[in-house]
Amino acid sequence: MQLELGPMNPELKLYRNQIGDMITKKNIKITVAIISTLFLVSCGIWGDFTTYFNRYYNAEKLFEEVQTELNKNQKNIFNYQDKKITSQIKSKLKKVVEKTSKIFQFNKESSYFPDALFITGKAFYIQQEYSKALRKFQELAALNNEDYNLISLVWIGKCQLKLRDFDTGLNTLDKAIEIAKKEEDDEALQEAFISEISFLSYREKYADAINKCNLFLKVSDDDELNAKTAYQLGQLNLKMDNLEQAAKAFTQVDNYSPDFTTEFNSKLEIAKIYKKLGKTGKSLELLKQLKNANRYKDYWDFVDLEIGQIYYNKGNIKDALSEYLRIDTTYSKKESGGIASYFIGNILANDYHDYDSALGYFQKTISSKAPFEYRNNASNELVVIKKYLKMNSKLDKYYTQLIYLTNEDAFMQDSIAYEESVKKDTLNNKKKIKPKESIKKPKVKFVKSNKPAKPIRPKISADSVLSLMSNTEFDLANLFLTELNLPDSASYYYSKSLEDNPNNPDKPQILFAMGGYFLNKGDTLKADSLYEYIYDNYKGNEIVNQAAKKLNLPEIAKETVPAEKSYLKAESSFLDSNYEDAISKLYNIYRKYPKSTYAAKSLYAIGYIYENKLSKMDSAAAVYDSLNKHFRNSDYAKKIKAKLLFYRKEQKAREDSIKAALKASQDSVKASLKTVQDSVKQLHRPALKDSLKVKEDLKIEKHKNLKKQLEK
Incomplete structure (x- = not known):
């Protein structure tokens, strides 16, 4: 629809035209x-x-x-x-x-x-x-x-x-x-x-970090971030062992607007500091306040860990163990459960010497959500305990073998007991009914099986068994002294080692260690007598100068050690590339000075020459094997253990490969022979048939001729 307008005013029309022209x-x-x-x-x-x-x-x-x-x-x-x-x-x-x-x-x-x-x-x-x-x-x-x-x-x-x-x-x-x-x-x-x-x-530039924290707190208006910075300031002071300053920083957290976790952790750290300062009463009071505050319920497990530590520090081992066991059971899936397992393992190992059970709890810590520090420490403890259990197991085995060698009745009795145990187990297995639902078994086994092992009659002499016992007792004594921190047990096994084998090649080291034990006990008379015995009787052993230091006596000059001159001559031959001569001289040192440290060193050098200069790996392995057998505690034996193990594996693999190849070859030959025989049979079958046919024809012909003759 179009809108029609009336006629425009002339003046208006003129104005419009002027505007248009301007634009x-x-x-x-x-x-x-x-x-x-x-x-x-x-x-x-x-x-x-x-x-x-x-x-x-x-x-x-x-x-x-x-x-x-x-x-x-x-x-x-x-x-x-x-x-x-x-x-x-x-x-x-x-x-x-x-x-x-x-x-x-x-x-x-x-x-x-x-x-x-x-x-x-x-x-x-x-x-x-x-x-x-x-x-x-x-x-x-x-x-x-x-x-x-x-x-x-x-x-x-x-x-x-x-x-x-x-x-x-x-x-x-x-x-x-x-x-x-x-x-x-x-x-x-x-x-x-x-x-x-x-x-x-x-x-670890803690002083500089502390300075930066303080500078930031002066210029920052963010109260939540300031609370976290104050907490970090407390942690840095703890690293520097500034306990009072750390407590001050943790207290300062409440002056800002901390999140819930920072608030709780700062209070817990204050309780820990009181404990470190010996203010256990004040620490326990603060911990109980945290435990009574329902809003901290999610963190009570960490409060309980600290309470357990206070019990332990006070000497209440039983209460501490009870507290940790409760945490371990209640919070098994949490970080605190893993930490509790670690503390339980420590108590069982160090206070009760129950290494079997301790092993299980340390294993539990390793697989838990505990912080790396605890898992790493548990792993280290596990290595030591496994060493102990392995050595203990060896001693049990040697002791049993010694009984069997000296008492035939004991072997017979154990054999009968074993057979009865096997029969009983077989009967019990037949009676067992499969459950409808599978029962979850514990992942960690704490207790050793009481099932008797099958008795094996020893194949070596009683003297050899005693020698093996002596070596293991020496290793166990070292473990007790250096890693388990049980000097009395170490002393017992050192004495036992010499009792079982008076000619133990480690005798000077054993005597020196026993001297240290008596010195720590304050018995200087016994200690000095042992050091004097070493000084007078083991001039060729490196331990002699350690004894000399204890006695304030002149050290034995290296030149007077008998084996050293011979070793230097062998070394000279080696440097001249006269390897066969060097091997001969080194072997003589091993034979003439078996108790000297140069004996092990010489065997190591012989193995080195065979391996790296003459490329005779089998000869090198044989020498390394002797070194490992006779001087297994020496540094030289430790150097080649991994190499020797690898060689043995390779050798076994080669032997298995050769056996497999030989068997395959034999199977192939058998198969080929069978094929030939079958072929020969096939070739002979037609000929055999022809031969039989000829024979049959001859018989018929002969019969006909005979018949003709009879008719005539």
């Missing part, structure tokens, strides 16, 4: 300029719009997901060590870099270009690709974008530290801190301080 003639340039500007601006806005939604939005979203996940798992903001990231996070970061790289390639003029550089640098940093991260942050700094100038400087400093350019990195962060203070940029200030404190703590 079209005088201001046409301005109009074109405005339209052009609007077009260009709209193009820029449209470019940013497409860049954001097509590329940057997805990259930013993925990166925020990664950051959220990392923050969720971050227990300590001052942890400097590289964190292992999951494959899922790696995949997301890879996609972030792929999307931002397209912005770098196609959208350089976009306002999102600096943002893309920043998250790309952080993505590389999280993936521990610090050189790539540094380049991105340097590119960002070169843009001179006021939004990113300062924060890019902080991240450049962080990358420099990770790339081990420590002085430059710290200087860069210090510079960033000064600028951040002036510009009142809280984000850059916090990031720079946290980076410095983390790095200095990791490098």
